[in-house]
Structures are given as C-alpha cells and as structure tokens.
Amino acid sequence: MTVMQKQQEKHTPKPQKFRVYGPVATVYGSSNTGSWRILCPKVDYEACIKCGTCARSCPANIIDIIKEQSECVVIDFDYCKGCGICANECPVKCISMVVERG
Amino acid sequence: MTYKMMDGNLAAVEAMKMAKVQVVSAYPITPQSNIAEKLSDLVASGELKAEYIRVESEHSALSVATTAQLAGVRAATATASNGLALMHEVLGMTSGNRVPIVMPVVNRGVAAPWTLWCEHGDAMAERDMGWMQFYCENVQEVFDLILMAYKAAEDKDVLTPAMVCLDGFFLSHSMQKIVVPKQELVDNFIGGYKSQNTYLDTEDPMFICDLTGSEEYTEMKYQQKVAMDNAIGVIEQVQREFEERFGRKYSIVEGYRTEDADVVLVALGSMCGTGKHVVNKLREKGKKVGLAKVTVFRPFPAEKIREILSGTRCIGVFDRSAGIGGQGGPVWSEVCAAMKDISCDIRNYTGGLGGRDVSPDNIEKIFDELLEISQGKRKNHTAWIDLKENAMDIRQVIKNV
Incomplete structure (x- = not known):
C-alpha cells in the first residue's frame, strides 16, 4: 500500500492541525480509486494455484495471497481500478474480468 | 572579508x-x-x-x-x-x-x-x-x-x-x-x-x-x-x-539625485550604472536630472515609486524589453499605474534590445528630451530611442520569383 493510504489509516501519535498555504492535503479526498472500476476481477478458486503472480503484477499493490484461506486471493476493492493486469498475467487464467457497472 | x-x-x-x-x-x-x-x-x-x-x-x-x-x-x-x-x-x-x-x-x-x-x-x-x-x-x-x-x-x-x-x-x-x-x-x-x-x-x-x-x-x-x-x-x-x-545599503527603489530633479529616468539592471554616470555629467552642466533604479520589480514597489517620483512633473521610463502590442513596456505600465493619482507626464522609452548597448549618449538624449518636454519646448518623445533610421529596410535579400 502506498504511504498516502497508510497515512490515512494510521495517524501519527500526536496529530495537530496546522494552517498551510497552497494546495496541500494530508487526507486525500479522492483516494477511493476503486470507484473508477468498470470491470471487476473475479477469481475461480478451484483453478487457482496460489502462485502469487497476480499480487506481484498488480500496479496498485493491493492483492494479498493468503494461502490458508480457501478464497486465497484477497483484493482490496477500495483501490482496485479494474485494470485487468492480474487477469492477463495469471498463468492458469483463473481470473476473469466481469462487468460491474457500465 | x-x-x-x-x-x-x-x-x-x-x-x-x-x-x-x-x-x-x-x-x-x-x-x-x-x-x-x-x-x-x-x-x-x-x-x-x-x-x-x-x-x-x-x-x-x-x-x-x-x-x-x-x-x-x-x-x-x-x-x-x-x-x-x-x-x-x-x-x-x-x-x-x-x-x-x-x-x-x-x-x-x-x-x-x-x-x-x-x-x-x-x-x-x-x-x-x-x-x-x-x-x-x-x-x-x-x-x-x-x-x-x-x-x-x-x-x-x-x-x-x-x-x-x-x-x-x-x-x-x-x-x-x-x-x-x-x-x-x-x-x-x-x-x-x-x-x-x-x-x-x-x-x-x-x-x-x-x-x-x-x-x-x-x-x-x-x-x-x-x-x-x-x-x-x-x-x-x-x-x-x-x-x-x-555595510552595503540597498533599497527596493533607489533614488539617485532625484530630490530636486526636474526630470527623472526610471530604469533597471546594468544600465543604471551608465544612467548614474550621465546624471553626474549633466548635473555638472546645471541640468537637474535624476535616476530611479528599480531593484525589486516583483512585488512592484508602487509606494516607494510614488515617494521618489511625486515631486517630478516629467518622468521617463526605460524598458529593456519591447512590450510588443502594449501601450508601452511593462515597467512603464507599472509606473503609470503607480502614479495614476499624481499629475505628471510619463514617457515610455524602449531600447537596449538583443544586446544593443544602452550608451551614455542615448541616455543623455532621453534626459534632453525630457527636459525640453518639461519646459514646454517639445511635445513628442522618441519612444524607440536607439532605433536605426532604416528599420523597415534592415535586410534585403535575393528571392527567386
């Protein structure tokens, strides 16, 4: 996860408000890039070999592989833009892109 | 040191x-x-x-x-x-x-x-x-x-x-x-x-x-x-x-012999050294001229400009940029806006472009024009002070028509 995203979830121990001049923000109002998504990755867990290629190729770095879980590919849909790179890179083609809205 | x-x-x-x-x-x-x-x-x-x-x-x-x-x-x-x-x-x-x-x-x-x-x-x-x-x-x-x-x-x-x-x-x-x-x-x-x-x-x-x-x-x-x-x-x-x-004194606008001057030239940059030299030379001849050197152009020091120029009826502003399409150069426009409530005659001069030297002669020519204007002996000024007479014929080339 990017530093900005982490910052929003874990504030510094003593956050204080300061006046700043210019276009500055510490909370990024448009951070929910998941709202851009038109196609959504859908994993066929029967076919998945848990290799982690999707996680490594995700440009937003928001896929985790949790091998102990039956639904082992965990995607953070707050930030998944539906780019489809994971589906494209998957060596067993177990990820399909399905229409979420259109 | x-x-x-x-x-x-x-x-x-x-x-x-x-x-x-x-x-x-x-x-x-x-x-x-x-x-x-x-x-x-x-x-x-x-x-x-x-x-x-x-x-x-x-x-x-x-x-x-x-x-x-x-x-x-x-x-x-x-x-x-x-x-x-x-x-x-x-x-x-x-x-x-x-x-x-x-x-x-x-x-x-x-x-x-x-x-x-x-x-x-x-x-x-x-x-x-x-x-x-x-x-x-x-x-x-x-x-x-x-x-x-x-x-x-x-x-x-x-x-x-x-x-x-x-x-x-x-x-x-x-x-x-x-x-x-x-x-x-x-x-x-x-x-x-x-x-x-x-x-x-x-x-x-x-x-x-x-x-x-x-x-x-x-x-x-x-x-x-x-x-x-x-x-x-x-x-x-x-x-x-x-x-x-x-130990060196600076001002956002430096008035050089402007206190009792009949005419003042506003300028910036290296030409101010030449300008001061010409002021001294003309002062020796009894001509009351002065120079206002703008050290800070942004933010424009309007109040200081007014303070230095308010007693002067005839002012020249030298722009070392052409200000094409404007009524005059950018420094002139700013000085005019600063002096809008004060009765005075502000003339725009353009010169020293593309490396042309701002010579003592040309600065002297400006001061003489300004003095004549202030004495009512002259109406127009030479806005492009160092322009050659053949400006529109500066190059002639052979064309195959």
Missing part, C-alpha cells in the same frame, strides 16, 4: 555556494552556462557538498530543483532566455506550491530573432508567474541580492520563489572586483534551510498540488498576493539587516 575578481555568473555561484545549496539541477544556456559549469566543478571537487542532477531540459531542471527543495534542502538552478520560457509552466508550480527557490536569471532576449544577448524580455514575460524579481546593477549586487533573496523568499510570511536577474554579458561576463564576506557572516545572515508549510517527508506525508476546484483556487491565489504584499516590508527589513551586517 576579501576582495575577489569575478564576473556576474561566478558571483552568482559564489552566493549559492555560500548559501550551502545541497541539490543542483541546472541546464546550460548562453549566457548562463558558466553558472551550470562552475557549480558542477564545485560539486566534482567536493568544495560544494551537493548532489548534481543532470537533466535534459530547463523544464526538468526546475522540476527537480522544486521537488528537491520540498524534500528539505536549498536547491539551485539558473537559466536564461528560451530556457526560462521552457520553465514557464514549472514557475507556477514552484510559486503556487510555495517553494522558496532562489534562481539567477541571466537576461537574454527570447527568439525570434535568435539572439544570445542582453535584454529583459525573458524575465518580463514571466513577471506574473508569482516569483519575486530582483534586478542587479553590477556584480556586487548579483552576490548581495542573491543572499538577500534567500532570506526574503524563505521568510514565513513570504514563502515565494525569487529570480535574481543579471544582464547577459554586461554583468554575466564582466569581471569586477567584489567583496566576498566570510562564510560565518553569511551563515549568521541566512542560516540553514528549514522546511516550512509544504514539504515532502515520509515520516509526515502530505499530498502537494492536488486538484483544486473553484471553491478554493481564488483563495490560494489571494494567499500568494498577500505573500507578495508582505514581501515589500520583508525585503526592506532584510536590506536593513544586510546593511548592518555587511
């Missing part, structure tokens, strides 16, 4: 070195090239402890310098002419994100016609980009004004970048004897760099330059306007402190 022989470019480098810049990203362009070269020499020899980042253009040079400074150090760059024009878009990023960079601009005309030589057209084209602009009369002023620019730019009530403009070749390549203070004195004057307001720090992240809608943009521009307004007082305070520490 020691004396050194230096040209304007070296004086600029010396000042930036003594300000302990830690990142340099400069792209060479005549007549600024020696600044980029000398800074790179200093980094290579270890005399300047800085990172020298090679960039492929002026656009990148200022982008790197701006973001490096956001990371918490003084960053150095410098440019001229078309290089400054290529920086145009980034100039707004630097000032709008309130990054107080100090950048020498070695004044050279912007093409076309291609020119390598001095005029103020390059810096004047950027006068509304939210940067302060200082203009130097001589090499000592290049050194001094850069130091003062750091202190003014980084002031918490200003936080605005500054261009220190030095005339191409007339200053950049002119060797003069200058006073170089001890490092300790400079350290005490400007101190180390401290990030304020906006900064990039992974321990305390912030998002800089987010998309800003119409509900906030006006206010952010107003913040910049207020910073510029504050800068007048801050620069004057910095100049007073500079005089106490270094």
Whole structure:
C-alpha cells in the first residue's frame, strides 16, 4: 500500500492541525480509486494455484495471497481500478474480468 | 572579508555556494552556462557538498530543483532566455506550491530573432508567474541580492520563489572586483534551510498540488498576493539587516539625485550604472536630472515609486524589453499605474534590445528630451530611442520569383 493510504489509516501519535498555504492535503479526498472500476476481477478458486503472480503484477499493490484461506486471493476493492493486469498475467487464467457497472 | 575578481555568473555561484545549496539541477544556456559549469566543478571537487542532477531540459531542471527543495534542502538552478520560457509552466508550480527557490536569471532576449544577448524580455514575460524579481546593477549586487533573496523568499510570511536577474554579458561576463564576506557572516545572515508549510517527508506525508476546484483556487491565489504584499516590508527589513551586517545599503527603489530633479529616468539592471554616470555629467552642466533604479520589480514597489517620483512633473521610463502590442513596456505600465493619482507626464522609452548597448549618449538624449518636454519646448518623445533610421529596410535579400 502506498504511504498516502497508510497515512490515512494510521495517524501519527500526536496529530495537530496546522494552517498551510497552497494546495496541500494530508487526507486525500479522492483516494477511493476503486470507484473508477468498470470491470471487476473475479477469481475461480478451484483453478487457482496460489502462485502469487497476480499480487506481484498488480500496479496498485493491493492483492494479498493468503494461502490458508480457501478464497486465497484477497483484493482490496477500495483501490482496485479494474485494470485487468492480474487477469492477463495469471498463468492458469483463473481470473476473469466481469462487468460491474457500465 | 576579501576582495575577489569575478564576473556576474561566478558571483552568482559564489552566493549559492555560500548559501550551502545541497541539490543542483541546472541546464546550460548562453549566457548562463558558466553558472551550470562552475557549480558542477564545485560539486566534482567536493568544495560544494551537493548532489548534481543532470537533466535534459530547463523544464526538468526546475522540476527537480522544486521537488528537491520540498524534500528539505536549498536547491539551485539558473537559466536564461528560451530556457526560462521552457520553465514557464514549472514557475507556477514552484510559486503556487510555495517553494522558496532562489534562481539567477541571466537576461537574454527570447527568439525570434535568435539572439544570445542582453535584454529583459525573458524575465518580463514571466513577471506574473508569482516569483519575486530582483534586478542587479553590477556584480556586487548579483552576490548581495542573491543572499538577500534567500532570506526574503524563505521568510514565513513570504514563502515565494525569487529570480535574481543579471544582464547577459554586461554583468554575466564582466569581471569586477567584489567583496566576498566570510562564510560565518553569511551563515549568521541566512542560516540553514528549514522546511516550512509544504514539504515532502515520509515520516509526515502530505499530498502537494492536488486538484483544486473553484471553491478554493481564488483563495490560494489571494494567499500568494498577500505573500507578495508582505514581501515589500520583508525585503526592506532584510536590506536593513544586510546593511548592518555587511555595510552595503540597498533599497527596493533607489533614488539617485532625484530630490530636486526636474526630470527623472526610471530604469533597471546594468544600465543604471551608465544612467548614474550621465546624471553626474549633466548635473555638472546645471541640468537637474535624476535616476530611479528599480531593484525589486516583483512585488512592484508602487509606494516607494510614488515617494521618489511625486515631486517630478516629467518622468521617463526605460524598458529593456519591447512590450510588443502594449501601450508601452511593462515597467512603464507599472509606473503609470503607480502614479495614476499624481499629475505628471510619463514617457515610455524602449531600447537596449538583443544586446544593443544602452550608451551614455542615448541616455543623455532621453534626459534632453525630457527636459525640453518639461519646459514646454517639445511635445513628442522618441519612444524607440536607439532605433536605426532604416528599420523597415534592415535586410534585403535575393528571392527567386
């Protein structure tokens, strides 16, 4: 996860408000890039070999592989833009892109 | 304190070195090239402890310098002419994100016609980009004004970048004897760099330059306007402190023998030295003339201009940029606006373009015209003072028709 995203979830121990001049923000109002998504990755867990290629190729770095879980590919849909790179890179083609809205 | 022989470019480098810049990203362009070269020499020899980042253009040079400074150090760059024009878009990023960079601009005309030589057209084209602009009369002023620019730019009530403009070749390549203070004195004057307001720090992240809608943009521009307004007082305070520490007196506008003058010429840059020489010469002949040297053009020191010019009925303003399509040059327009409630006759003069020397003869001609106008002996003035008679026939070429 990017530093900005982490910052929003874990504030510094003593956050204080300061006046700043210019276009500055510490909370990024448009951070929910998941709202851009038109196609959504859908994993066929029967076919998945848990290799982690999707996680490594995700440009937003928001896929985790949790091998102990039956639904082992965990995607953070707050930030998944539906780019489809994971589906494209998957060596067993177990990820399909399905229409979420259109 | 020691004396050194230096040209304007070296004086600029010396000042930036003594300000302990830690990142340099400069792209060479005549007549600024020696600044980029000398800074790179200093980094290579270890005399300047800085990172020298090679960039492929002026656009990148200022982008790197701006973001490096956001990371918490003084960053150095410098440019001229078309290089400054290529920086145009980034100039707004630097000032709008309130990054107080100090950048020498070695004044050279912007093409076309291609020119390598001095005029103020390059810096004047950027006068509304939210940067302060200082203009130097001589090499000592290049050194001094850069130091003062750091202190003014980084002031918490200003936080605005500054261009220190030095005339191409007339200053950049002119060797003069200058006073170089001890490092300790400079350290005490400007101190180390401290990030304020906006900064990039992974321990305390912030998002800089987010998309800003119409509900906030006006206010952010107003913040910049207020910073510029504050800068007048801050620069004057910095100049007073500079005089106490270094013994050289500066003013945002210097009135030279203006107190009892019948006519005054307003000018900026290296031509002011010639102007003062002509004033002295004409004073010996009993002609009451004076010169107003504009050291700070942005923010425009309107009040100080009024203070110096209010007793003068006939004023000439010399623009070393063509101001094509305007009613006169940019300095003239500003002076007119400053004097709008005061009854006086303000004449626009344009000259010294593309390296043409602003000669004592031409300045004398201006003063004589102004004196005749003030005495009612003359109505019109020669706005393009150094124009050749055959301007419209300057080149004839053979064409195959």
